[in-house]
Amino acid sequence: MIEVEGLTKLYGDFAAVSDLSFVVRPGEVLGLVGPNGAGKTTTLRCLAGIMPPAKGAVRIAGHDLATDPLAAKQVLAYFPDEPRLFEYLTVRQHLAFTARLYQVADAERAGEELLRELEIADKADALPGELSRGMKQKLAIACGLVHAPRVAFFDEPLTGLDPYGIRRMKDTILERARGGMALLISSHLLHLVDEICTHLLILKQGRRVAHGTIDDVRRQFAESAPDASLEDVFFRATGGS
Amino acid sequence: MFTALVFLQTRLFWNRVRVQIRRLRQPKYLAGTLAAAAYVYFFLIRGFLSNNRSTGTQDPQLAGLGPEWAALIEVGAALMLVTVAAAAWLFPTKRASLEFTEAEIAFLFPAPISRTALIHYRILRSQIPLLFGSLIMTLFSGRLLQGGQVWMHWMGWWLILAALELHRLGAAFARTRLMDRGVTPARRRLLVLGVLALLAVAFWTWARLSLTAPTSEDLADFPRLAGYLEQTARSGPWFWLLLVPRCILRPMLASSAGSFALALLPAAGLVAALYVWVIRSQAAFEEATIDQARARAKALAAARSGHWQTATRVTKRGAPFHLAPLGRRPIALLWKNLISMGMAFTPRFWLALAAMAVVGTIFMKQFMPQSIGLKIVGVLPVALVPMLFLVVPQILTMDLRQDLAMIDALKTYPLPGWHLVLGEVLAPVLVLTAVQCLCLAWGVAFFPDFEPSQGPSPSDRLSIGIALAIAAPGLNMISILIHNAAILLFPGWARVGPGQARGFEAMGRSILLMIAQVTALGLALVLPAGAFAALFFLGQLWAPWTVVLPVGALAALVLLAIEAYAALRMLGDWFERMDVSTELLTLDTAAA
Structure with missing residues (x-):
């Protein structure tokens, strides 16, 4: 709330x-x-x-x-209008980093599920520079949701x-x-x-x-x-x- | 039509100057400008004026050195010009493109303006930075070269830079025309390399047939050796190879108005010839120019939005270790920043490097025990340790200096401010300390003897090495924290990615920041150094210095750790209280 x-x-x-x-x-x-x-x-x-x-x-x-x-x-999760991503971390590394910050025990499963749900599972090893604007947005969403915010x-x-x-x-x-x-x-x-x-x-x-x-x-x-x-x-x- | 282009260029220039002057109302810009002005006056202009006042119109010569240096410098500079010119034909692979902004492209390319007019505009526009660059070069060279007049140096430098710029353009057009005729960059390189090989053969043949080897008299002192080299450069194929670049250099080196006027004629003629060549050899540059402008705008936009690494090419990098989802949160930031540093800082790379170095040194010790190379490789890593401490914290910016542009994302992380600062600074501290420890281990193992005196014994080396390795992490942490404190306290002043502020006042701000950082570092080291000195000198009453030294270093480390903890808590508090609404604006302004 x-x-x-x-x-x-x-x-x-x-x-x-x-x-x-x-x-x-x-x-x-x-x-x-x-x-x-x-x-x-x-x-x-x-x-x-x-x-x-x-x-x-x-x-x-x-x-x-x-x-x-x-x-x-x-x-909480905050999604700015422009995705804020680290250019040197891959999609999977972004999720691992976020999971550690938020102490997500089952991070791997949660991350894989989100990547599938957002349809970027095939880009798991890509860098943000290799993603389109929409995919970057999806990655930011995945990072924001990986800790199941309320x-x-x-x-x-x-x-x-x-x-x-x-x-x-x-x-x-x-x-x-x-x-x-x-x-x-x-x-x-x-x-x-x-x-x-x-x-x-x-x-x-x-x-x-x-x-x-x-x-x-x-x-x-x-x-x-x-x-x-x-x-x-x-x-x-x-x-x- | 051309008057419209001139109008555009002059308005752009004056508006930029007006904006910069208006910015001086803000104290940070004013302070930066004053500091930069003081630096330029005291370190460049004053020395330049005193050099010129004291020597009048003597022949140009290096301050404090003989005239033979000036002759050698002329030869060296001419060789450099030849190298730059050759590189323009050898290395580039892309089609010719001119530097236009996206706005210029949008307005000028669809307008009824001929290609020649666009090239003229581009050449005209480049004159402002060329004149400014010439002025800077005049100030620098004026400190070294005595003799001549300021205006001669300035105009001389302008002729050199203008010739280089025109040659770069002409070569780019010529390369593009070759590509249009089916000559690929690889074939062109082969051709250029062939010409260079022919030249090398010609020089070698000439040297064998005509060049007299230096006599012992030539080698007796530097002026005679310089004379021999200068004489060689004036004979045979060297004369013809260096004729044109010397022509261009001569006005800058002229010592009187008369000699300047004489030197000016051929130099100006050469620049005019290059200009005609550029205009006549023009090739289609529009497409490559648009691509270049787009890439530049993208990099700038990325830098301004905080994603400054997109301004440079980012490659995929392996993680240094597996990051478990549970555990201490600052380790996540360490992990991230180690990835940012790239493969060069993975343990595997350093282990491989250390293994190669150790094997190489053992080999040299075994088979070339008296070689000077062995002494150098034994001393060099030890000499690197203090240098690394002073220089690397400024270069290794994979900490808050890299991430502060993403402050709005950092602020949402669920960890206390001081944990965040700690996590951010861990990577550079860890890497710097690891490199220093490697160098120290090397020194302990391979530090040579310098005859006739014996070098430190193995136990002495071990004690010194252990003491320095104990103190290193504390010293590095304090140094890196000071750099991060600077960016937290003065985000608009400090460097934030390549989109950082440029210009005169930015230079001044950098100078002020550097002074503040050095002062802070000095103050931070007072207590630990005092504790170390006291323990070291008193401890020798009870134990040998080889034992006391590491103990003293340990005491210093404890004090450094206490200082670092206090600094972390303070920086964390600053970070938490930082109001993004003002800081993001500052960062944007700094990037603009």
Whole structure:
């Protein structure tokens, strides 16, 4: 479970995120959307323990990120928009390295299963430089999932993927949600959010402008048009046209 | 059309200068610039000016040395130019490509601009770095070469560099045209090697028939030997081989305006001829240029996004040991960084190297006991130990210096900051210590005697070797930690991959960092060195020095370990408190 209370992040005097509070329960997929500069990536980085918030509290599966960061990091996975890989480690070596960091007892089996699931088993001995953008993304996903996290943060997970990769990524996310993982996905692709998210959080200039289930948010901003697309809802919520 | 290209080039230049000047508002850039300016003034310009003031317009000669050196340098430099020119025909295998950025390609290649105009633009654009390079060379050579005037040296250097650049371009075009006519690089190399072989035969024949061997008088002192060599270089085929490069070198070496003007005519004529050759021999360069620009942009983007190793070719490397999924977490980072170091640092490689060296030395001891080579191979590894300590920590950067660009990934790892720092620095410490221990073991086994005095006895060597091997890991750990502290404290200042900041202020920042690192190392060694000295001198009251020495080293190691632990905790704390939001920006700026 992800619990966020009054999260605020300042860059000097500028508030990138202001007083943000929400909860993502096991099995829920929260879509984080907003215009450019709304504070989506900053929010994800604060939740993943990469940068400290100026104010507020974050609990990951019950562990306070400020007071017990190691326990919190042990159960979370963060997937940035650009895969962060070591150019000199092969696919298999990446998994071995990650498994040791997270102390995964059955790492070999878990790794092989993930490689098969993500359809990169035949690239196990390849270096990142030999992989396509989509395959690198899959490798980053495999590394993030090898320790069976209970919480995952995705930043633009479909960037650079082909239609097969997109389908596979959606399946992977939905399977984890069904397995009880709490997921937070930041994306500009509203059709993806509509398709796989159970909840929606719309940010604008670092502030929450809408939060709830997809249907709740749709009702809130397009009451007169129940069939309105998420795109219409987004524009109404953020004051765009 | 050409005015548009000139406009583009001048705007690019001035905008770059404006950005660099504007950056001086930030203290780190200002401090770096001031430090670099001080370095350039005190080490280059002041020496250059004093050299020129003191000697007026004498014949060019090396500071503090006789004029025979200048003549020899002219011959050596001419030979170097010949070698560079020959290499341009022998080694490259790719088609001609000109250096254009992706933006220039996008705007200029589809525009109605002729190929000749593009080459002109490229030649024009290269003049700014050539002039700057000439200025730097003038400052350096001005410290050594006395005589002549600054502007003569500068223009002379510009002529040399311009000729080399034009020759490189012309050769690239000529190679491409040969490839278009079906002459493969392999065939071309054969041809060039054939010409070189013919030249070698001609020189050998001439030497046998006409060259007089140096007399004992020629070998009596250096000026006479230099005179003999210089005379040889002016006769026979040497004269013709070195005629053109000497032509190009002469303006730089001129001592007066008159001699400069005389030397300028043939040199400028040669540059003009090279220019005409380049323009006339132009070949299709667009495709190779686009590939080159794309590769360069990809490497730059990779460096800026933290994947700087993609900027260089990465090959698959075996793991140094099996990494079990359970166990101490810092070992994972050690394992990763050892892989990053590559095959050269696997135990198998070092064992093989040690075995070869030992067998070789035993062979030499057996069959050539008096050889000077044996003495050298006995002393050299021992002499390497302190050098390794000073130099390798700057080169072996497979630690936080390599990984800090991926700080957002490192921050998500579930391990305390000091464990992460420890894991990151273990690989260079381990490898450096292993290499030093190997050298020390070598010294213990093979350190020679230097007659008439006897060298250290085997027990003396063993004591010294053990003491140094005990202290080495502590010393190396402190040194590597200081380098990592620099990058954690000043991420925008320190080197982060090849995408690091370049330019004048970056040079200054490097100087300041180096001073800070040396000072920190000195301070860190005060206590351990004091403890070692006290134990060593007092201990000799009770035991022989061969026993006391390793004990003193052990005491120093304990203190170094305490310091290293304190440093690790402090660096770990810094790492945990590091705000990525500002540091990533700093790293990006540093890479830009």
